[in-house]
Amino acid sequence: MISSTAGLLSAVLCIAIWRSLVAFRPLGPRTRKSTETCSIAVFLGSGGHTSEMLTMVSTLDFSRYADRTYILSEGDLLSAEKAKSLERTKAHNSKKSPQPCTILRIPRARRVKQSILTTPFTAAVSLLRCVHLLTIAPLFGGPPVPDVLLLNGPGTCVVLCLAVLFNRLLGLPSPRMIYVESFARVKSLSQSGKLLQYIVDSFVVQWPQALAGIRKGVFHGWLV
Amino acid sequence: MRVFVTVGSTRFDRLVQWIVWDKVLDVLRDNGYTDVVIQCGSMGFQRLPGNGATSFESRGCNIQVYRFKPSLEQDYDAADLVISHAGSGTILDVLRKPKPLIAIVNDSLLDNHQKELADALSALGHIKTLRDAIHDIGQDTLIPFPPLDGSRFRMILDREMGYDV
Numbered sequence: 001m002i003s004s005t006a007g008l009l010s011a012v013l014c015i016a017i018w019r020s021l022v023a024f025r026p027l028g029p030r031t032r033k034s035t036e037t038c039s040i041a042v043f044l045g046s047g048g049h050t051s052e053m054l055t056m057v058s059t060l061d062f063s064r065y066a067d068r069t070y071i072l073s074e075g076d077l078l079s080a081e082k083a084k085s086l087e088r089t090k091a092h093n094s095k096k097s098p099q100p101c102t103i104l105r106i107p108r109a110r111r112v113k114q115s116i117l118t119t120p121f122t123a124a125v126s127l128l129r130c131v132h133l134l135t136i137a138p139l140f141g142g143p144p145v146p147d148v149l150l151l152n153g154p155g156t157c158v159v160l161c162l163a164v165l166f167n168r169l170l171g172l173p174s175p176r177m178i179y180v181e182s183f184a185r186v187k188s189l190s191q192s193g194k195l196l197q198y199i200v201d202s203f204v205v206q207w208p209q210a211l212a213g214i215r216k217g218v219f220h221g222w223l224v
Numbered sequence: 225m226r227v228f229v230t231v232g233s234t235r236f237d238r239l240v241q242w243i244v245w246d247k248v249l250d251v252l253r254d255n256g257y258t259d260v261v262i263q264c265g266s267m268g269f270q271r272l273p274g275n276g277a278t279s280f281e282s283r284g285c286n287i288q289v290y291r292f293k294p295s296l297e298q299d300y301d302a303a304d305l306v307i308s309h310a311g312s313g314t315i316l317d318v319l320r321k322p323k324p325l326i327a328i329v330n331d332s333l334l335d336n337h338q339k340e341l342a343d344a345l346s347a348l349g350h351i352k353t354l355r356d357a358i359h360d361i362g363q364d365t366l367i368p369f370p371p372l373d374g375s376r377f378r379m380i381l382d383r384e385m386g387y388d389v
Contacts, residue, residue: 031386038385047233048313055316059374060381078233081294112234112333148385178384180377184312184337186344202384207344222370223377224316 023168026201027176039067041146041175043157044079046072052183053152054086055224062090062099069102069146071133073156076105102143106130109156126156130163135172149175151200152182153192161199181205181217183224189214226259227252228303230296232311235265236330239309244273249283260287261299267291310338319350319369327351 032038042057044050050072062068070083080103091098109123138145149164151157157179167174177200181193186207189197197203203217206224211217229243240262242248252260264272269289274280279288293299296314300306300321308314310327318325329338345351349367352360382389 029386031388034387036387048311051313051317055372056377059372059376059378061378064382064387078292078294085295148381150381176384178381182312182337183316184341186337186340188337188340190337202380204380209344218380220376220380221373223380224312224372 019169019171022171023165024199027174037064037066038148039069039144039146040065041069041071041149042083043149043151043160044070044072044076044083045152045154045157046076046079048182048184049152049154050076050079050082052180052224053150054082056180057150058086058090062094066099067146068099069104069143071104071106071160073108074105075108104133106133106156106160109159110154123155123159126159127162130160131166134160134163134174135167135170138173145173146175149177150180151177151192151196152180153190155192158192158195161196165199176201178202179204180223181210183207183222185210187212225256225304226261226302227257227305227307228261228263228296228299230263230299230306230308230314231265231267231330232309232314233265233292234333235267236309236328236332237264237267237271238332239307239328239330240264240267241271243307244282244287246283249285253284257305258285260285261303262287262289263293263296263299264289264291310342312341315341315345315351316369320371322369325351 042053044053072079083103087098087101106129107122107126109126110119114122134145137143145167149160151160161177164174164177179193179196179200181189181204183206185193185205187209189210197215197217204223205211205217205219206222208219211219229240231239243260243262269276269278272289273282274287274289278290281287296317300318300323303323305324305326306318307326308318309330315325315327327342329342342351346353346356350369352366379389
């Protein structure tokens with residue numbers, strides 16, 4: 001009895017360790033034909049985060065990244081407006097009627113100037129919503145998990161990444177996570193950048209000085 | 225002429241209060257800036273000379289205040305001078321117009337990074353610190369800000385997602 005329990009426990013432990021190792025390993029490259037489309041989820045972190053992200057998204061070929069979802073914090077009305085305005089401009093420039101895009105809202109993990117003490121509670125609520133969005137809903141006939149998730153801070157996007165890791169732990173489909181550090185970050189990373197450099201599949205900075213002392217990262221000039 | 229003051233998506237009460245200070249309004253008015261439009265963020269209007277009004281007159285300047293707008297594009301276009309916080313979004317938008325900009329580092333934010341960006345951009349010659357601006361007065365020595373190179377991010381993502389680039 002004791003030995004079978006111990007055996008079972010060690011098997012569970014082995015599986016847990018194996019899955020954790022898998023979850024933290026960046027996704028390998030996968031080739032796509034030039035005609036294939038990609039579904040893309042874009043986190044809009046409000047203020048400068050949103051404007052930098054939408055500038056980057058505006059450079060993409062929308063017929064390739066055809067299925068677009070914008071994820072924003074609850075109460076962030078400006079980002080929703082800006083995303084819709086980008087969608088209209090892109091449709092107008094390509095002389096097409098506006099394509100449908102999805103706008104999803106998640107509770108903020110931490111508000112600007114919120115106390116450090118209450119942050120774990122708001123972050124937990126935010127995490128539950130993200131797990132629902134990325135793990136539970138796709139399992140029960142909801143919208144499928146996107147192919148790629150673009151992030152550039154602040155805190156709430158860390159919670160989204162944790163939900164993606166959870167999917168990887170369970171061996172469920174997960175998006176490729178790409179984090180672009182802000183143009184405002186010259187020599188040091190933001191708090192979310194510091195955390196997410198260990199988790200995301202690709203980490204991009206916009207100043208060469210920011211590469212010093214980080215685990216992984218690429219620099220291809222200013223992106224905004 | 226019109227000056228547009230913007231604090232970004234949070235607040236920067238010190239900047240707004242400095243702008244509506246009598247002595248600053250006098251300087252603006254004497255230099256022909258009689259229209260002052262202020263995007264003040266989540267600051268209370270009661271703390272302004274208009275006593276809660278969104279449009280008022282002070283020291284010969286017509287002042288309009290609002291909290292947020294979906295897009296500041298029209299206000300940038302209508303302005304002759306922009307005075308703002310040193311946020312990256314605002315700096316990029318205004319320098320790409322291009323419009324004259326005075327940016328002030330907001331050091332009340334957590335984990336402040338505005339100074340870092342301002343220092344790096346002034347090292348590249350795109351903006352000037354106040355000390356250099358006074359030193360170089362009368363000379364136009366700023367290096368124009370480069371336009372957006374859209375091919376970079378497109379290439380990064382296409383490569384990441386396994387497309388031939």
